[in-house]
Amino acid sequence: MIKDPESAPGPYDALAEAGVTPWTSHADLRDVPFELLARHLMTPATQAAWDELRTVRGRLLVDLFLYDVDLDAELPGAVEEIDRELDALGAHEGSDGGGEPLSGEPLSAEAAARLIADLVRFDV
Secondary structure (H helix, E strand, O other): OOOOOOOOOOHHHHOHHHOOOOOOOHHHHOOHHHHHHHOOOOOHHHHHHHHHHOOHHHHHHHHHOOOOOOHHHHHHHHHHHHHHHHHHHOOHHHEOOOOOEOOOOOOOHHHHHHHHHHHOOOOO
């Protein structure tokens, strides 16, 4: 990935002196503030960088932008895979596989809230 020289350094760049890389384990990352303090490297910039990486959600978001993805090449395969999965479930195009629309009750607000809570649970 080519970095824009005009942009602010990323969190991994800001924490490089403390030995933090994308391959640093999350357990090791928790000890980084102590390393920064011991080496007198704790600055507002390194604090902000560590804040971005210290939660699983924040780190996943930062790491997402490290990957260079060619959407034009990847999208057709992803659509085909989703179509195969939906066909296997009999739910493609809102039908049961035989052309009949699926009928069902909409989710209650409570059920929807539980699903959303399950989706964001990984940030523990």
